[in-house]
Amino acid sequence: MEESQSLGQFMVQQSGKLMSQTLTHISLTLLSMMFAITIAVPLGIWIARKRRFSVPVLGFAGILQTIPSIALLGIMIPFLGIGPKPAILALFLYALLPVIRNTYTGITGVDPVVIDAAKGMGMSNWQILIKVELPLAFPVLMAGIRTATVINVGVATLAAYIAAGGLGEFIFGGIALNNSNMILAGAVPAALLAVVLDFLLSRVQRLSLRRVRIAYLLLPFMFVLFCSFYFLPTKIGGRMLAGFTPEFMGRQDGYLGLKEVYKLKMETVVISDAVKYKAAYEGKLDVIDGYSTDGRLKAFDLITLEDDQHIFPPYYAAPVVRQDVLKKHPVLEIVLNKLSGLLDDEEMTRLNYNVDKLKQSPEKVAADFLSAHHLLQPALPGGEGLIRIGSKVFGEQYILAQIYKLLIRGYSHLDVETKTGLGGTQICFDALKNNQIDLYPEYTGTGLLVILHPSLSVLNGIPKDKDAVFSYVKKEFSRQFNLTWLKPIGFNNSYALMMRRKQAADLNIKSITDLVHYIKEN
Amino acid sequence: MIKVENLSKKFDGKFAVERINFEVAEGETLVLLGTSGCGKTTTLRMINRLIEPDSGEVYIDGKNVAGQQPELMRRHMGYVLQNHGLFPHYTVLENMSVVPKLLNWDKEKIRSRSMELLDKLKLDRTLGKQYPSALSGGQQQRVGLARALMADPPILLMDEPFGALDNITRADIRREFTELDELVKKTIILVTHDIQEAFEMGNKICLMDKGQVMQYGTPEELLFKPQSSFVASFLREHKLLLELKFLKMGKHTAWDLLGQLERGKLREILLTSGE
DSSP, X not given: OOTTOOHHHHHHHTHXXXXXXXXXXXXXXXXXXXXXXXXXXXXXXXXXXSXXXXXXXXXXXXXXHHSOHHHHHHHHHHHHOSSHHHHHHHHHHHHHHHHHHHHHHHHHTSOHHHHHHHHHTTOXXXXXXXXXXXXXXXXXXXXXXXXXXXXXXXHGGGGGGBTOOSXXXXXXXXHHHTOHHHHHHHHHHHHHHHHHHHHHHHHHHHSOGGGGHHHHHHHHHHHHHHHTTOOXXXXXXXXXXXXXXXXXXXXXXXXXXXXHHSOOXXXXXXXXXXXXXXXXXXTSOSEEEEETTOHHHHHTTEEEOBOTTOOSOOOBEEEEEEHHHHHHOTHHHHHHHTTTTTOOHHHXXXXXXXXXXXXXXXXXXXXHHHHHTTOOXXXXXOOSOEEEEEOOSSHHHHHHHHHHHHHHHHHSSOEEEEEOOOOSHHHHHHHHHTTSOSEEEEEHHHIIIIIIOOOHHHHHHSOSSHHHHHHHHHHHHHHHHOEEEOOOOSOBOOEEEEEEHHHHHHHTOOBHHHHHHHHHHO | OEEEEEEEEEETTEEEEEEEEEEEOTTOEEEEEOSTTSSHHHHHHHHTTSSOOSEEEEEETTEEGGGSOHHHHHTTEEEEOTTOOOOTTSOHHHHHTHHHHHTTOOHHHHXXXXXXXXHHTTOOGGGGGSOGGGSOHHHHHHHHHHHHHTTOOSEEEEESTTTTSOHHHHHHHHHHHHHOHHHHTOEEXXXXXXXXXXXXXXXXXXXEETTEEEEXXXXXXXXXXXXXXXXXXXXXXXXXXXXXXXXXXXXXXXXXXXXXXXXXXXXXXXXXXXX
């Protein structure tokens, strides 16, 4: 996607996808509202009759409202899997409170004299409810339905996190890819949808319920009609289902490359990073994207597929160091290079697993690792100078920073200060450039795409293999920033496709090509 | 027609109504009179079973109401409330047709009966399409009565039917109502705290206090033979005016004669002191 593209052009170009996402969004919202109304209105009437239950019922609905939406979606995966079912259930739960409360308020707000008159004239309880209480409570009740609908249009964007689709796919894809057109292509229709639905419901609210009984009965049918637009992205017998993050879906070195280079044709849903591993583990998804050294690989017993046609750019990790520091302390280069070649993907995954899943401290994991490789030395007396090590804010970087700290203290007379948790790439890099830290571990792919950010033509000129990328970033960092890339540590934390270990073994799938073949044959 | 026997009701352990007895013959009007909280409304609501009594019986035409289905029974008793109780989302005509619809009348019958009653109650026919909020207090009360009369029920229960109206409107509407042919044959139980109203409308008066009947009898009996000091003191302020109205001098009451003699002068004085 070119940068100069306008929002209008983007929306036209993506109109098919936009239309289906919008319809899915409407279906999710309306279906959940229909369920909510079916449950919440009778419940509201019931607590208006039995007032002593109003406090616990409203309290419980209120608690549901406070559960963070992404947490609620996550909790449901083991029971309902991924896709529209848990999304609709979550939206349903969020819609309960406004509808119950307004039904209750509406019914209890009816003038008791009017109810008394209705009774005195010989109306049955059911007649009083249908002919007197509901019509009089209707405006208040509808206000609750409007509130819930507008909230749900917003929350439904989160459905994209669990493969239920909707306009959230564009929004989260746009955020992940830093593509504001894509964000707006999701956000603007979602906002319009909220406004339009609210407007339509405001018209309904003004109708006198008694006069539109037929229209009122038709309303649920209209809902169902809308829902017939709905295409459920669910697993269909025998076929494999892939779940990719919004970012991966939109990247050339992601799903787009898979389609172009490998000619991968499989059913795909969009899902959030937070739940995809669990979904794969539970068998709701068969293939997911991820990072090859992620500790969750081990935690959920997944394996990576070999990228035999090299569409994922290499993300080899290596320490990036200020050149003036290397000149001042030549011993540093020797010490740091001791780690080179020792940490492969599997080993790094294991260390990450120890920190992320087993909750061991990065210090302990680093010391255990060095000790296993007979590199753990007692600290030498310092005094020759201070080295400041930075790291980004995730487990793998903490571990690397701790390993470097132990190596420097063990093999030189330099002192070490760690400045871990420096946020993202840009913060670490700026800190290094501005002499606030002396080194931090970086990945070749990140150095290339995020920091050097070369034009598309230059990028296409660089071969996608490990050494070519490394030598390119090494040369450019040295030339532009006076920073040196030392030898790569060994592991490659790049994008990868993952499958459950057992399924991959059963189907004899080792590489992405194997996967493509398998899908073609079945 | 209506017979109440040893009727009692407790709220929160305290008697709201305690062992009440009375009987209303067909075409008679019984007034339940007393200050607020004396139990008169509770008594009325036990007759159409809006409140279920703790003990005691109510018979209508010799049949115990406890054995009947309350909804069906109520459709044959007109019920008029102090704040009219009109359905705000129904027009005047729709309000009036509630009970006939419950009784499955056909449209034409409902329409002609509605028009008849609008005319009788001096309500403009064009008001039929209005919502209650567009009507004056007096008009609302007339519609409330019209609604209760639609199905021509033999019994009419009225709970402070003029209570929400100002003094002048109240006196006017009350006079109109007493002259209304529709009401002549009805057996009526009327609840009020207004002594004038009670004596003007009641064939019998049941004066209540703290849930008990203080005296039950004709207006004359209450006025001239009070059974207790409570009854006497309750009526004291109105005594002169009422006595004049009930004292017969040949064909006329003393009140009428006074009015003729003084051409309204003395009568005016009495009126202001009375109201």
